[in-house]
Amino acid sequence: MKGSKKVLLIGVGLIGGSVALAIKKEHNACVIGYDVNINNCKLAQKLGIIDDYTEKYEISAENADLIILSCPVEIAESYLEKLAKLTLKNDVLITDVGSTKVRIMEKAEFLFGSSNAYIGGHPMAGSHKIGPGSAKAHLFENAYYVLTPSQNANGRVDQLKEWLKGTKANFIVMEPRQHDLVTGVVSHFPHIVAASLVRQVEGHASQDKNIQFLAAGGFRDITRIASSSPVMWRDIVQHNQSILLSLLEEWMSEMEDVKQLIEEGNGDRLFAYFDGAKQFRDSLPVRAKGAIKSFYDLYVDVLDKPGVISDITTILAKNAISITNIRIIEAREDVYGVLRISFQTEEDMELAKHSLENEGYETYISM
Ligand SMILES: NC(=O)c1ccc[n+]([C@@H]2O[C@H](COP(=O)([O-])OP(=O)(O)OC[C@H]3O[C@@H](n4cnc5c(N)ncnc54)[C@H](O)[C@@H]3O)[C@@H](O)[C@H]2O)c1
Ligand SMILES: O=C(O)C(=O)C[C@]1(C(=O)O)C=C[C@@H](O)C=C1
Structure with a gap:
């Protein structure tokens, strides 16, 4: 049984x-x-x-x-x-x-x-x-x-x-307290920063539609997590309130320092700031060898005209690539849209990228 x-x-x-x-x-x-x-x-x-x-x-x-x-x-x-x-x-x-x-x-x-x-x-x-x-x-x-x-x-x-x-x-x-402090620092607070960056860009986007076109690589990398479940994050912030408030104080003081650096405009000091961040970021362990990404999404810039989705799915079918999902994630004004295509495996995603680029499509993978 x-x-x-x-x-x-x-x-x-x-x-x-x-x-x-x-x-x-x-x-x-x-x-x-x-x-x-x-x-x-x-x-x-x-x-x-x-x-x-x-x-x-x-x-x-x-x-x-x-x-x-x-x-x-x-x-x-x-x-x-x-x-x-x-x-x-x-x-x-x-x-x-x-x-x-x-x-x-x-x-x-x-x-x-x-x-x-x-x-x-x-x-x-x-x-x-x-x-x-x-x-x-x-x-x-x-x-x-x-x-x-x-x-x-x-x-x-x-x-x-x-x-x-x-x-x-x-x-x-x-210990639970140590856990909430550590995850507050490396996960919960960064999430708040990502969400706030998106809100800032959203504010500017209503003034200038070019913002949406240019919010590409770097912005996408730093804000991917802002697409997570708002219910989950509402609850996390309510549970970890005091630690997050103290991290926010620290961040505000860090931003004051950054403001001063920018005002001074001293190249050496600006370099040292970014270099220090780079050194520490580069020294962080990556998830050990053998770790598998949890999602395989490919983004394709497409002209917003009839038949474009069927053209893409035909290219994928011709190359025997299965997809698990396909979705227009941004209906941009004017002529461009972005398709997000999800795959079961990294091999499928890489093959799709190659096949679509061969046919003249511009693609990118969001990490
Ligand atoms: N998403 C992540 O990256 C991640 C990573 C580690 C831990 N977590 C934690 O995992 C938990 C679940 O998050 P998730 O990412 O799986 O979100 P999810 O939205 O995929 O799943 C949550 C599920 O809980 C269900 N649910 C909501 N209210 C309920 C209720 N009253 N009774 C029964 N079911 C209810 C929802 O319908 C949903 O199916 C959260 O506590 C989150 O903090 C999330
Ligand atoms: O990869 C992501 O999307 C996550 O945000 C995952 C992440 C994290 O911050 O690393 C988010 C919250 C969880 O509690 C654990 C993991």
């Missing part, structure tokens, strides 16, 4: 779906999904991410050996209260994948602290995409996966690692 062990996934989206796929790769478990958006459950079942879904999570929770909270963090926190009122199995393990840990672990310690059930989690990899359609078993390969066991659950960390070994992530145990 399929899966003597039962897993309940609350929140069947990008991260929950990716964790579920990784679990199914290594365990013959039965994964049940629950989501307020029933379409996500239906799609996930079709894609083999979950075995079945439920519209009432309570019964599945009481039968589960492993419960994974993979919804936005404020919502995950509210499920802790709901789960604590149920009669769960004595040896149940409960984890989450949330991007913040202090608030979740405070509540988990309060509600489940007397048991050894709760181990917080946060896989430090993802994408700006949402939903189970973008889930990948290899999303977390070689990435760090932070675990924050509640005090009595230290002894069960290996058990959770065993459940999650299909992620091929590097597990690391951290």
Whole structure:
């Protein structure tokens, strides 16, 4: 019979779906999904991410050996209260994948602290995409996966690692407070900066439409993450409020220094500023060899005229390249548009790039 062990996934989206796929790769478990958006459950079942879904999570929770909270963090926190009122199995393990840990672990310690059930989690990899359609078993390969066991659950960390070994992530145990500070610095605050840059450009774009044409390479690189789920980021900022406010103070003081540098216009000092940033950026470790990108998107500049999409899909079909999605992401005024074409593998994306460029299309890959 399929899966003597039962897993309940609350929140069947990008991260929950990716964790579920990784679990199914290594365990013959039965994964049940629950989501307020029933379409996500239906799609996930079709894609083999979950075995079945439920519209009432309570019964599945009481039968589960492993419960994974993979919804936005404020919502995950509210499920802790709901789960604590149920009669769960004595040896149940409960984890989450949330991007913040202090608030979740405070509540988990309060509600489940007397048991050894709760181990917080946060896989430090993802994408700006949402939903189970973008889930990948290899999303977390070689990435760090932070675990924050509640005090009595230290002894069960290996058990959770065993459940999650299909992620091929590097597990690391951290204190929730240290986690929220570190992720505040390297993930949450940079997200705020990216969103604010986009808002600044949006303000200028209404004055001059050339802005949209020229907001290409560099701007796209630095702002990709601003396309992530606003619900997820709303919750993260609410959870990590005090750390983010203090990072914002630091940033404002850094910007004052930059303002002074620009006012002075001293070439040597400007060089030193950029060079210092370059040295540190270049010294950061890249995700270890073997890591696989989580999405393969190719952007194609196209003339906005009838037949252009069918021309592109015909070129791809002639070269036997399968696509997973195609979308016009910007209806630019005048004559140009941008098509975003998604592929399952890097090879397909590279082949498509080559084939389309041979036919005179301009393409670029956003990292
Ligand atoms: N996207 C990333 O890069 C990333 C990386 C690591 C961790 N995370 C964390 O993972 C969690 C999920 O994010 P995601 O990227 O998978 O987003 P997602 O939007 O793809 O998935 C979230 C899912 O939760 C569901 N959901 C919302 N409210 C719910 C409710 N009340 N009950 C049940 N389900 C509900 C949504 O319908 C959706 O299917 C978040 O806590 C986020 O902080 C995200
Ligand atoms: O690659 C992206 O799109 C991400 O933003 C992923 C990212 C990150 O900042 O690295 C975002 C939030 C998560 O908690 C973990 C990973």
